[in-house]
Amino acid sequence: MNDSPARLEPRLILLLCLVFLTGSSWLRADFRIEPYLQNPTPQAITMVWFSENNQPGQLILQGDGVSFQKSLVSSPLRADALAYHPEELVDDDSPYHHEIRIDGLEPGKQYQYRVRQGEEEAEGRFSTPSLVQAPLRFVVFGDSETEPESAGKATPWPGAGGLERHYLVDQETGYRENLKIIEGREPHFVAIAGDLVQSGGEQRDWDAFWRLTGPLASQTYLFPALGNHEYFAGPGVLGGYGAADSGRAVEKYQTYFDLPAAGSGTEGKHEHYYRVDWGPVTLIALDLNNGLPNRAPGDTNFYMLGAGEGGFAPDWQPGSAQYRWLEQTLEQAQRDSAFTFVVFHHCPYSSGVHGQSPGRGEGQDPLSGKPLQKLTPLFMRYGVDALFTGHDEMYEHSIVPGKEQMLNGGVSEHQLHVYDVGIGGDGLRGPIPGLVNPHRVFLAHDDAPEIYDERGVLLDGGKHYGHLEVNVNPAREGGWQARLDMVYVFPVTNSEGKVLGFERRLYDDSITLFSNRRMDEE
Helix, strand or coil: CCCCHHHHHHHHHHHHHHHHHHCCCCCCCCEEEEEEEEEEECCEEEEEEEECCCCCCEEEEEECCCCCEEEEECCCEECHHHCCCHHHCCCCCCCEEEEEEECCCCCCCEEEEEEEECCEEEEEEEECCCCCCCCEEEEEECCCCECHHHCCCCCECCCHHHCCCECCCCHHHHHHHHHHHHHHCCCCEEEECCCCECCCCCHHHHHHHHHHHHHHHCCCEEEECCCHHHHCCCCHHHCCCEHHHHHHHHHHHHHHCCCCCCCCCCCCCCCCCEEEEECCEEEEECCCCCCCCCCCCCCCCCCCECCCCCCCCCCCCCCCHHHHHHHHHHHHHHHHCCEEEEEEEECCCCCCHHHCEECCCCCEECCCCHHHHHHHHHHHHCCCCEEEEECCCCEEEEEEEEEEECCCCCEEEEEEEEEEECCCCCCCCCCCCCCCCCCEEEEHHHHCCCEECCCCCEEECCCCCEEEEEEEEECCCCCEEEEEEEEEEEEEECCCCCEEEEEEEECCCCEEEEECCCCCCC
């Protein structure tokens, strides 16, 4: 974004158009971001919203089928972290942050809420996690990488034989339609495998994220993991991965999200890594963006200057605070949950550009996920069922064989499923020619070929935006089963190639996991 003066005038015109499209303070009456749900427990949740002024808001809550009603008033605080960088050329003040923790709720119940902010009202509904082990549905995607420029920008869409073209719809449309299908499935929660925005330090990119994702977040809990783009302040004078600017970017992320605390002994890295327990499932979110020492073979971000050494990204390698916390958490999850899932950004087993070894030479990648294979023995030891990752902006499923240490002291064969679900709404990449991922079992680029009719109309197949849906239910023989389906959002076209609508379809890569652990009802 380090434009020369000759380029500022057209860029300013573009930004003014984008501000008009995304909403601006002179068009909004009171809400900057409408209320959304955070940090649920069986007895409490957090409600967050942002306003244009410092007027307190009122939250009115009612229970479905229970005699429950609450009225709470917010205490707004200026969200200075959400200021626009001068280079963004947006003349708008920071909003006011409203956050209310609602206690005294009942487990497994539905509630309706209404928030009054000045002259505006917003409403929605939510469910609290159940203490009784009950069926569960959740969704995972990654790499939405929102920015205002995504509107009208179609991503490259590589095909078989090196065919170069662009995708059928722009990135914003792809992400929006993906979210619509997710919302229609009414998941209990949504996990995001990093790279929510294009540049974590650009406020316009966060504005785009909430404009598009807000309707889903008003009904469903979001559990994100930090990606490298959340650490990226932006190009040029915005600061890139420099330590101070990277910290400014992450502070925006932390302002938006109220996530479960990781507990003591985590060196203050709140909201970098955390655990969620929901019925028979434990979900663990990690921040694996930068191993130490910097620019060493175990580094997952050669560009992050100073991070991890007084910076803002926690180390993840053995001996680090995050590693110790992870091992303790995995041990407890193996004891208490039917399934353990882990979400983070960099995929450790990949056929994409980030599947290359770390480095800056030919055949290397400075943002490689390959160093994270060092964590595989730990995941195996505690019986992790699947890793949910992104980063390579394609759909790939790998199965890594190993051994699991049983609670009774024995050892059993184990399979670790590794998913790259980085097709949330940005790129739709293909594999690196000649790069071999020996554990790959499905890659949309190779295993879902495009099917056309005689007129050249796309009937099925191909790389598309989408997400992973996980449905957890009691198994007939006791215990639990989890079905994992990879969903793609298929654009239906007419004979001229015009997109008429979108359909929910499944790649031919559905699996069912079984757990013989019988969970005690509380």
